[in-house]
Amino acid sequence: MSTPLDRRPRKRRGPLAGLVVADFCWMGVGSVATRLLADFGADVIKIEDRSRLDMPRRLPFYKGEVRTYGEEDPNPDPDKGGLFNNYNRNKLGVTINMRTERGRRIAERLISQASVVTENFAPGVMERWGLTYERLRELRPDVIYGRMSGYGHEGPHSEYRSYGPVIQAVSGLTHISGLPGREPSGWGFSHMDNQAAYYNSAALLMAVLQREITGQGTEVDVSAVEVGINLLGPVMLDVAVNSRSTRGADFPTGNRLEHPQAAPHGVYPAAGEDRWVAIAVFDDADWKALVTELDAAEWAADPRFATQAGRFAHQDALDEHLSAWTRERDPHKIMHRLQAAGVAAAAVQHAGDLNERDPQLAHRGTFFELDHPVIGEARFEGSPVLFSGIEPDHWRSAPLLGEDNEYVFTTLLGMPQEEIAELTREGIL
Amino acid sequence: MTATPYHGLRVVEIADDPGGEYTGKLLAGSGADVIKVEPPSGAAGRRIGPFAGDRTDPEASLSFRWYNAGKRSVTIDDAEDAGRAALAELIAGADVLLTSLPPAQAAARGLVPAELAARHPRLIVVAVTPFGLDGPWSAYRGGDLVGLAAGGMLHSCGYDDHSIPPIRPGGDHAYTTAASFAHTGLLLALLERRRTGKGQVVDVSVHAACAVSGELSNPFWFYPKAIVKRQTCRHAQPAPTQPALFRCGDDRYVYFALILADQKPWRALVEWMDDMGLAADLTDPAYDDLAHRQANFAHVQELVEVFFLLMDAETAYHEGQRRGLPIGVSRAPEELFDDEHLRAREFFVEVEEEEGARPVPHPGSPYRFSSFDLPGPRRAPRLGEHTAEVLEGV
Numbered sequence: 075m076s077t078p079l080d081r082r083p084r085k086r087r088g089p090l091a092g093l094v095v096a097d098f099c100w101m102g103v104g105s106v107a108t109r110l111l112a113d114f115g116a117d118v119i120k121i122e123d124r125s126r127l128d129m130p131r132r133l134p135f136y137k138g139e140v141r142t143y144g145e146e147d148p149n150p151d152p153d154k155g156g157l158f159n160n161y162n163r164n165k166l167g168v169t170i171n172m173r174t175e176r177g178r179r180i181a182e183r184l185i186s187q188a189s190v191v192t193e194n195f196a197p198g199v200m201e202r203w204g205l206t207y208e209r210l211r212e213l214r215p216d217v218i219y220g221r222m223s224g225y226g227h228e229g230p231h232s233e234y235r236s237y238g239p240v241i242q243a244v245s246g247l248t249h250i251s252g253l254p255g256r257e258p259s260g261w262g263f264s265h266m267d268n269q270a271a272y273y274n275s276a277a278l279l280m281a282v283l284q285r286e287i288t289g290q291g292t293e294v295d296v297s298a299v300e301v302g303i304n305l306l307g308p309v310m311l312d313v314a315v316n317s318r319s320t321r322g323a324d325f326p327t328g329n330r331l332e333h334p335q336a337a338p339h340g341v342y343p344a345a346g347e348d349r350w351v352a353i354a355v356f357d358d359a360d361w362k363a364l365v366t367e368l369d370a371a372e373w374a375a376d377p378r379f380a381t382q383a384g385r386f387a388h389q390d391a392l393d394e395h396l397s398a399w400t401r402e403r404d405p406h407k408i409m410h411r412l413q414a415a416g417v418a419a420a421a422v423q424h425a426g427d428l429n430e431r432d433p434q435l436a437h438r439g440t441f442f443e444l445d446h447p448v449i450g451e452a453r454f455e456g457s458p459v460l461f462s463g464i465e466p467d468h469w470r471s472a473p474l475l476g477e478d479n480e481y482v483f484t485t486l487l488g489m490p491q492e493e494i495a496e497l498t499r500e501g502i503l
Numbered sequence: 504m505t506a507t508p509y510h511g512l513r514v515v516e517i518a519d520d521p522g523g524e525y526t527g528k529l530l531a532g533s534g535a536d537v538i539k540v541e542p543p544s545g546a547a548g549r550r551i552g553p554f555a556g557d558r559t560d561p562e563a564s565l566s567f568r569w570y571n572a573g574k575r576s577v578t579i580d581d582a583e584d585a586g587r588a589a590l591a592e593l594i595a596g597a598d599v600l601l602t603s604l605p606p607a608q609a610a611a612r613g614l615v616p617a618e619l620a621a622r623h624p625r626l627i628v629v630a631v632t633p634f635g636l637d638g639p640w641s642a643y644r645g646g647d648l649v650g651l652a653a654g655g656m657l658h659s660c661g662y663d664d665h666s667i668p669p670i671r672p673g674g675d676h677a678y679t680t681a682a683s684f685a686h687t688g689l690l691l692a693l694l695e696r697r698r699t700g701k702g703q704v705v706d707v708s709v710h711a712a713c714a715v716s717g718e719l720s721n722p723f724w725f726y727p728k729a730i731v732k733r734q735t736c737r738h739a740q741p742a743p744t745q746p747a748l749f750r751c752g753d754d755r756y757v758y759f760a761l762i763l764a765d766q767k768p769w770r771a772l773v774e775w776m777d778d779m780g781l782a783a784d785l786t787d788p789a790y791d792d793l794a795h796r797q798a799n800f801a802h803v804q805e806l807v808e809v810f811f812l813l814m815d816a817e818t819a820y821h822e823g824q825r826r827g828l829p830i831g832v833s834r835a836p837e838e839l840f841d842d843e844h845l846r847a848r849e850f851f852v853e854v855e856e857e858e859g860a861r862p863v864p865h866p867g868s869p870y871r872f873s874s875f876d877l878p879g880p881r882r883a884p885r886l887g888e889h890t891a892e893v894l895e896g897v
Contacts, residue, residue: 089695102718114691140727142740144762156726157719207873226871231844234824238718239737239747240831243758244820248736248833250673251660257748257756258833259670260736262659263718272683277870279690280533284508284875286697292874300850300869306836307521307674311565312553313837314863315856320835329648329671333552333566339648341657341668348732350668352652409653418644420653422669425724425731428655428714437638440711441721453725458681458711459688460635462620463703464695 088115104194106271167473226297238264245302344405507534523603531573576884635708650677654713755816
């Protein structure tokens with residue numbers, strides 16, 4: 075199952091093999107963006123600061139200890155954090171104290187050996203270290219400088235502080251999510267950390283492709299708020315073209331679908347504590363298929379439900395009847411039974427379901443395992459994409475703090491062992 | 504300025520749902536030539552609302568316009584021999600075939616990704632399907648709600664009140680999450696093709712894309728084996744945490760997670776409340792101690808609720824941010840056009856969708872490159888608008 079515990083860096087495989095990334099990213103959004111590059115063969119060198127630990131190293135994702143992420147240890151073991159492991163597999167890890175002149179000089183040497191530099195600090199931090207795009211180009215003329223932030227590097231709010239839920243609120247994603255007449259339900263996680271990360275991965279790969287074609291590097295500026303606005307969907311054009319107001323009592327529509335007018339279209343209670351099943355009926359054929367599975371329920375013959383328009387108009391009654399049927403049944407059994415009949419349906423799966431009882435994800439090998447010297451065997455979220463010609467190169471779990479200092483500083487920078495030892499003693503590395 | 508990396512990249516799109524269509528939109532917005540193949544009656548999306556005004560004609564669907572901006576449209580009837588031949592020729596001349604056909608439909612139409620990739624060695628076939636191209640659930644039907652449910656994202660979203668079901672976030676996020684992976688998957692395949700000269704099949708599952716995008720839900724399972732529970736507009740967690748959505752005086756909301764353990768934001772908040780004369784006893788030095796703050800959390804939360812009720816949401820947002828607090832106003836989409844930051848960045852781009860009609864602001868590109876300009880948003884094509892010019896060229 076797991077790879078043997080040989081953690082020595084090796085030559086990477088994949089479409090990005092040979093690409094060296096000096097990665098200043100931290101937290102979730104930045105680390106997930108460069109994770110894709112590391113998965114597919116790039117040497118992503120994560121640069122960390124021993125005195126300012128990456129938050130995922132601190133958050134209490136530990137085996138056998140259930141805590142919310144606010145309940146962290148005052149002095150956590152930086153190598154024990156599961157979330158860090160999750161975000162930083164396949165990367166190399168070095169430590170540099172960027173608040174020292176010597177540290178910054180070493181970082182510049184590293185950058186000149188890399189061809190991509192990535193960061194997601196608050197705007198101004200890299201500039202404070204002298205690491206402007208202009209300086210980076212002096213170090214490496216065709217450098218790609220990937221900059222990720224909440225608001226983009228220009229504009230009056232560029233220094234606003236943000237993380238996923240703030241981005242979701244400001245971009246409108248929160249407001250368009252919920253039941254009518256209530257506060258928004260919004261999002262139960264930092265979806266915009268994911269999506270901003272994915273867009274950043276794409277932007278970096280576009281820049282790499284561009285450089286392969288033209289030989290030119292580029293600076294990349296991605297704003298998470300602007301990614302979020304791009305994900306609002308057709309409602310954005312509804313407000314622009316039709317001047318629709320989304321602050322009325324009819325919006326948002328919860329699980330009901332206005333366009334097209336699907337019904338039933340919702341999330342229905344199933345047997346078990348807090349278990350649910352999603353069912354989506356778009357037309358008469360779907361409805362007929364659903365009705366054949368409803369165990370000859372009399373209500374299904376109600377003339378109000380005879381047409382799609384009628385079903386849409388009488389959703390309260392429809393949902394009540396359907397809920398009474400689903401409530402008695404296992405969500406997965408409903409899913410399989412309805413899908414076999416051609417009805418779009420799915421159990422509302424939680425992480426336990428995804429990992430333990432989802433044969434489709436197992437078939438695709440979506441999750442995989444790697445060993446870690448402190449954490450032990452751990453699971454990871456792999457690629458949801460299967461390629462016929464390439465595959466991810468999962469060579470190692472996340473680096474221990476400073477694990478690859480010796481490898482990177484000797485092989486890449488040609489630094490003698492004694493110098494590394496001295497710099498370590500002096501707190502530079 | 505040089506051309507974009509997608510300059511000259513020809514993408515043929517056979518897609519009827521936002522998974523495939525949004526992938527095509529991302530490519531078109533970045534400079535690819537995306538040719539959408541529609542049946543003579545038009546793609547299904549043309550019949551889905553909302554519509555412009557009271558119209559329902561094939562050019563009036565805002566859903567279609569949103570998901571197909573910047574593409575070209577050709578109509579081909581592939582039930583006919585001539586249509587099948589035209590489509591085959593179009594595919595033979597393409598770099599990328601982008602499809603959202605479920606496996607059975609692809610087989611029925613002679614568009615099986617692996618067969619096409621074998622026939623055209625340089626072709627990259629990007630297939631965005633509900634559950635992937637094979638496996639025990641591959642024939643199952645999808646949809647945005649089904650994708651979010653099966654992929655686990657839905658389980659984390661909704662209200663504190665668990666008699667209310669999980670609530671699907673607005674948008675088409677199962678599809679657009681898959682589209683992000685389709686985009687990066689295609690880029691990896693393009694880079695690989697530069698090395699090997701060979702194309703391949705890129706098999707994107709909406710279900711799997713969601714299954715790896717729940718943020719903390721999987722790590723909470725991987726490590727402490729905990730199942731997170733949904734909470735109103737804040738992170739689902741193994742155990743309940745304090746509300747983070749505050750109603751303001753103008754009936755709008757701000758998101759602000761008060762994390763007691765962080766000393767700096769705590770001080771900034773109390774100072775702000777004190778400046779407004781609303782800090783009550785929170786200025787008491789006893790509150791400098793985390794344990795004291797934790798012991799009196801309910802009291803603190805109550806005072807903060809009152810504090811936000813006495814100002815409007817925009818003021819709370821900007822004043823809070825000025826004081827270094829990560830606070831966000833919950834904006835309605837129609838309020839985004841007036842945002843001074845977005846205006847200064849010229850984010851929205853006016854697009855002339857129809858001759859003589861008022862131009863429509865579309866969101867601009869979310870990524871900016873210093874060495875090349877992306878074309879950004881352009882209008883969606885009219886049905887068959889480019890049939891003659893495209894089919895003449897093949």
